[in-house]
Amino acid sequence: MSQHARPQGDDASYRGIWRLTWPQMLMMVFHFLIGFTDVWVAGRIQPEVQAAIGLVSQCLFFLLVVAVAGANAGVAAISQALGAGLLPRARRYAGMVLAGGCTVGVGIMLLGLATIEPFLRLLQVPEPIMPVASYFWKVYLLGLPANYLFTITGAVFRARKRMIAPLVSMVVVCIVNAGATLGFGLGLWGLPAYGYAGVAWATFVAIMIGAALNVGMLVRDRELLQRASFPPLRWMRRGAPYLIRVAAPAAGLQIMWNLGYLVLFSITASLPAGSVAALAGMTAGMRVESFIFLPALAFNMTASVLVGHLLGAGRKPEAFRVSLRLLGVGCASMSVFAVLLWPWTSDIAAWLAPEPAVAVQVVSYLRYNLVSIPFTVASMTLGGVMTGAGATLYSFLVYGSATWFVRLPLAWVMGHVVWRDAAGIFLAMFVSQVFQSSVMLWLFCTRDWSRFSMIRRNGRKAAPQGAASHDRQ
Numbered sequence: 001m002s003q004h005a006r007p008q009g010d011d012a013s014y015r016g017i018w019r020l021t022w023p024q025m026l027m028m029v030f031h032f033l034i035g036f037t038d039v040w041v042a043g044r045i046q047p048e049v050q051a052a053i054g055l056v057s058q059c060l061f062f063l064l065v066v067a068v069a070g071a072n073a074g075v076a077a078i079s080q081a082l083g084a085g086l087l088p089r090a091r092r093y094a095g096m097v098l099a100g101g102c103t104v105g106v107g108i109m110l111l112g113l114a115t116i117e118p119f120l121r122l123l124q125v126p127e128p129i130m131p132v133a134s135y136f137w138k139v140y141l142l143g144l145p146a147n148y149l150f151t152i153t154g155a156v157f158r159a160r161k162r163m164i165a166p167l168v169s170m171v172v173v174c175i176v177n178a179g180a181t182l183g184f185g186l187g188l189w190g191l192p193a194y195g196y197a198g199v200a201w202a203t204f205v206a207i208m209i210g211a212a213l214n215v216g217m218l219v220r221d222r223e224l225l226q227r228a229s230f231p232p233l234r235w236m237r238r239g240a241p242y243l244i245r246v247a248a249p250a251a252g253l254q255i256m257w258n259l260g261y262l263v264l265f266s267i268t269a270s271l272p273a274g275s276v277a278a279l280a281g282m283t284a285g286m287r288v289e290s291f292i293f294l295p296a297l298a299f300n301m302t303a304s305v306l307v308g309h310l311l312g313a314g315r316k317p318e319a320f321r322v323s324l325r326l327l328g329v330g331c332a333s334m335s336v337f338a339v340l341l342w343p344w345t346s347d348i349a350a351w352l353a354p355e356p357a358v359a360v361q362v363v364s365y366l367r368y369n370l371v372s373i374p375f376t377v378a379s380m381t382l383g384g385v386m387t388g389a390g391a392t393l394y395s396f397l398v399y400g401s402a403t404w405f406v407r408l409p410l411a412w413v414m415g416h417v418v419w420r421d422a423a424g425i426f427l428a429m430f431v432s433q434v435f436q437s438s439v440m441l442w443l444f445c446t447r448d449w450s451r452f453s454m455i456r457r458n459g460r461k462a463a464p465q466g467a468a469s470h471d472r473q
Contacts, residue, residue, distance in 0.1 A: 017302060017326060023163035024298035030167075030174040032291055034206070037178045041185045041199055049196045052132040055125065060140050060147075062258065063108055067148040069251035070101050071155035073243040075304050076390040078159035078224070080454045083312025088228070089239075094156050095229030096236060096243065098149070105148030112141040132196050139200040146204075146211040153214035156224055158305055165221075169213045177206035242390070242454065249396035250387070256396075260403035267411050268425055274357065278422035281361020284352040288362075289369050292341070296380045299330040303384030311389055311453040323385045323444065330381050331374045338370040345370070361422055368426040375437040382440040390452040398439045407432035 035057065043050040074097035081090035112119070116137055125133050150173075154166035180202030187193025194201075218225035231239065268279050303326050310319035349362035369376075379399075386395045407428050414424025443449065 014325065014329065017306070017322070017329065020161060020163055020305065021295075021298050021302045023167040024158075024301050025295050027163075027167045027170045028294035028297050030170045032294060034174050034177050034203075037174075037181055038199055038203060041181045042196065044186060045195050045199070046132075048129045049132055049199070051126075052129045052136055052196070053199070055123070055129075056133055056136045056140055059123070059137070060144075062255070063112070063144060064147060064151065065251050065254045066104050066108075066247075067101055067151040068254060069247040070097050070104075070148075070243070071152050072250045072304070072387050072392065073097065073247035073390075074152060074155045075159045075301075076246050076308050076388055076392075076453070077239075077243060078156060079305050079308025079388060080312030080390070082160065083309035084314070084454070086312075087223075090159075091224050091226065091229040092231040092235060092239065093243070094159075094224040095231060096239065097152050098156070098225070099230060100243075101148040101152040102145055105145035109141050109144045112144070113138065116141075135197065136200050139204050143204040143207050146208045150207055150211040150214060153211065153218060156218065157214070158301060159308065160224060161305060161309070162221075165217045166214065169210045169217070172213060173206045173210035176209055177202055180205060245452075246387075246390045246392050249392040253392070253396040253399050256400045257403060260408060263408055264411060264425070264429075267408070267415060268422060271415055271422060271425075272420045274361075274421060277355070277357040278361050278425075280353065280355070280358045281349075281422065282365055282425075284349075284358065285362050285365030285369070288348060288352070288366060292337075292369075292373075293376065293380070295337075296330060296334060296377045299326055299377065300380045300384035300387075302326065303381050304388035307385050307388030308453070309388075311450050316450045319385075319389075319450065323382070326381050326385075327378055330377045334373050334377045338373040342367070342370055364423055365426055368423075368430045372430045372433040375433040379433065379437040379440050382437070382444050385444065386440075386449060388453075389449050390454075391449040393452070394440075394443050394447070394449060398436055398443065402432045402436035402439070406435050 038053055038057075039050060042053045074093060077093040077097075078090045081087075081093060116134055120130060120133055120137065150169070154169070157163070157166045181199050182188045183191035184194050184198030184202055185196070186198075192198075215225075265279065265282070268282055269275050271278055303323060306322050306326075307319045310316070310322065345363050345366045346359075348366065349359040353359045353362050383395045383399070386392060410431055411425040411428035414428050415422065416424075418424055419427075
């Protein structure tokens with residue numbers, strides 16, 4: 001039996017959830033290692049190189065917002081179509097997100113290449129790192145279409161419940177990137193040391209190989225990527241609105257979330273006392289936090305795939321039940337992990353920040369975030385549920401409100417007026433997570449979030465208006 005044809009109930013069991021989740025956990029770990037390797041090697045070349053790569057990596061993330069949003073929309077549309085047994089529709093949505101991603105990636109690349117210096121000047125990049133930042137930005141822009149393709153092809157595999165294929169390509173990218181970065185960046189193993197240029201091109205080559213590998217596996221699979229996957233313009237006009245309805249709030253969410261973090265950094269940097277230590281402690285703590293929550297991201301992606309398939313098959317009660325299972329497993333397992341990690345927060349802080357004042361802030365940051373783990377995991381898992389249902393509008397409204405109407409105002413009041421230190425900001429982050437998860441759970445339990453999906457209704461398979469008649473053309 002092919003993987004996409006596996007009975008839905010099997011994948012919705014606890015064993016099925018684990019089978020879909022563990023490859024994504026490993027995928028997130030290797031994705032983390034790619035960025036960690038680049039930063040680590042850059043720091044051993046020159047501090048200016050490390051500063052430049054941190055800056056351009058953050059800028060690259062904003063350019064990838066469209067790719068991530070398109071991937072989320074693709075998971076929703078493709079998984080729902082497969083759940084409904086509509087393979088032709090799934091193929092066409094796969095072709096649309098791939099073609100659209102490549103087109104947008106190339107367009108942004110060309111625009112970026114034409115505006116490198118004005119863009120970096122707008123960011124007020126310091127002159128000492130301007131040449132390095134300009135070089136990295138140019139190479140990253142050249143690799144942007146491949147980055148889009150790599151992201152979206154991985155989502156297509158996940159929508160089909162094929163988790164091993166994107167895991168294999170992520171491992172390959174990680175190994176190639178690490179080997180080339182260490183070899184051509186630092187000159188290890190007798191290879192020529194090209195410094196920051198070696199680091200930049202190592203990442204470029206690795207992501208090109210990953211994108212090519214994903215496309216090759218999709219072509220070989222012959223299920224979703226073939227000539228019939230690229231629909232006629234008439235079908236695209238009818239099918240594209242659903243992708244846009246899912247992708248637009250997802251992109252808006254990513255933009256608002258990251259802008260919120262920039263404002264949070266500004267609030268921290270302007271604290272009445274100890275702002276430098278607080279900022280350094282928050283930065284170091286976020287590194288650890290990003291690693292801790294990798295499993296939660298895996299639960300998020302598993303939820304989107306399973307809910308999409310079940311809603312596509314018209315099985316909303318089972319989609320509700322599997323969402324509760326994911327919530328229970330995710331919150332329980334991550335809470336146990338938080339309890340086990342709690343005694344080690346001081347040791348982790350000392351390893352990350354030898355300066356005692358900074359280490360104190362790292363410990364404070366980590367402990368507030370460990371206490372918030374059940375709430376954070378719950379909101380992330382429910383965010384995956386909403387993505388699978390196509391209800392990204394709910395996530396956009398809740399996450400945006402939690403950030404801009406709870407976290408940031410409370411951070412300023414607690415950090416600048418009441419407690420007048422970083423602990424007030426960390427408390428605001430905790431409160432916003434409680435608010436966010438509570439509202440998401442309320443929406444999940446009381447609102448018909450399945451109405452955003454293309455589910456079976458009255459015995460018929462729902463489709464984008466006018467597209468159903470073209471599914472078999």
